[in-house]
Amino acid sequence: MMLFVLVVAGLVMTFVAFPHRGRRVPQASWLGEAMERVADRAPVLDPERDEAAAGRRH
Template structure:
């Protein structure tokens, strides 16, 4: 039962972070109560690998 409660709590936290990212830093705005969190999310997104258009086209051709 504790595992299920922990899994639900973890999924709520992750979904909350995604909602906050889409609502503020993704649009170029800072978070009103925690600007440091928006900066950290923006840095994490910049560091994440991205599939470029050319690579995506090559994957579709295979």
């Protein structure tokens, strides 16, 4: 179980360090491409909508 946790943590760190910033993963282009596909499908929050909602609360 600990190995699984370490692998997931490594993948998260790699995602934050590279595809999230728009960079390629060195030495593992297949991993970078897979992470880019996941990032493209992931839901994102609309900053303008969040700001408008925050303005209504105050």
